[in-house]
Amino acid sequence: MTDPRPLMETLDEQACWTRLQNSEFGRLATAAGGQPDIFPINYAASGRSLLFRTAQGTKLAELADNTAVAFEIDHYDSEGGWSVVVRGDAQVLRTPAEIADAEGAVSLRPWIPSVKPFFVRITPTAVSGRRFQFDLDTTLEGTL
Amino acid sequence: MTDPRPLMETLDEQACWTRLQNSEFGRLATAAGGQPDIFPINYAASGRSLLFRTAQGTKLAELADNTAVAFEIDHYDSEGGWSVVVRGDAQVLRTPAEIADAEGAVSLRPWIPSVKPFFVRITPTAVSGRRFQFDLDTTLEGTL
Numbered sequence: 001m002t003d004p005r006p007l008m009e010t011l012d013e014q015a016c017w018t019r020l021q022n023s024e025f026g027r028l029a030t031a032a033g034g035q036p037d038i039f040p041i042n043y044a045a046s047g048r049s050l051l052f053r054t055a056q057g058t059k060l061a062e063l064a065d066n067t068a069v070a071f072e073i074d075h076y077d078s079e080g081g082w083s084v085v086v087r088g089d090a091q092v093l094r095t096p097a098e099i100a101d102a103e104g105a106v107s108l109r110p111w112i113p114s115v116k117p118f119f120v121r122i123t124p125t126a127v128s129g130r131r132f133q134f135d136l137d138t139t140l141e142g143t144l
Numbered sequence: 145m146t147d148p149r150p151l152m153e154t155l156d157e158q159a160c161w162t163r164l165q166n167s168e169f170g171r172l173a174t175a176a177g178g179q180p181d182i183f184p185i186n187y188a189a190s191g192r193s194l195l196f197r198t199a200q201g202t203k204l205a206e207l208a209d210n211t212a213v214a215f216e217i218d219h220y221d222s223e224g225g226w227s228v229v230v231r232g233d234a235q236v237l238r239t240p241a242e243i244a245d246a247e248g249a250v251s252l253r254p255w256i257p258s259v260k261p262f263f264v265r266i267t268p269t270a271v272s273g274r275r276f277q278f279d280l281d282t283t284l285e286g287t288l
Contacts, residue, residue, distance in 0.1 A: 025220060027171050027173075027182065027216055027218075029171075029173035029175075029180040029181065029182040029214070030180055031173075031175030031178055031179065031180035034175055034178065034210060034212060035175065035212050035214075035231070036173040036174055036175040036180055036210075036212055036213055036214045036231075037173065037214050037229075037231070038171065038173040038182070038214040038215070038216040038229055039229075040216065040218050040225075040227045066178060066180075068178065068179050068180055069180055070173070070179075070180045070181050070182040071182070072171055072182040072184065074171075074184050076169060083184045085181075085182055085183075087179070087180075087181070
């Protein structure tokens, strides 16, 4: 009752980008042929875009069918959490100049040792985020 | 070199369900009108289905357009992680009997205090998961 912070608040775009820049793991949603799919990915923010690497596989095939994507990062603990969602367009980088630019723009943490030769850049069309505290006194009826 | 565990392994279906039963937070991917979207949600496993609650809003509108969904949970720390992805069909529960059954089947943790009167059940068509260790000695070239 005495805590002035709201239980949920919207993150402004700069706060969303700060979180995108400070994270390295998220989930990519695709929609090839009307079927949603979701992939955990490592990524890096590069300016106002996101970069990730992938192998020749399902993700790349789905992006060839439909370049519209959504991407999400979040963090939760016992007190609350936040999430940021990016909607945008994903393009496989094709030219040596684009690829060199991507390699130079980001420092990608070593991860699992599979060969993932393709760079994909997500160009956002919308970025949104929210932050909230859990309200553990709330009854079930109005929650979840 | 002496660790016999593979860097990545597939989780069998039972291992996926154990993780789905022991988690309460994931991300729902939808694909209304060919546009992927992604929503952090609280959920509960109920037998071999998943239940979540929602308000009259974007999620519900997108599911009215396309009931195909994907759902993901994951956990990562400095040593490795795992993820489980469920693909399936999402249906809003309509009858009092369905809703009573859903309310009785799961114990939903109190969460943020917004009114979310609709129950949605995801009936899986495919469940997959994987677990991996990070390989911090791997060079950038073959990773991410």
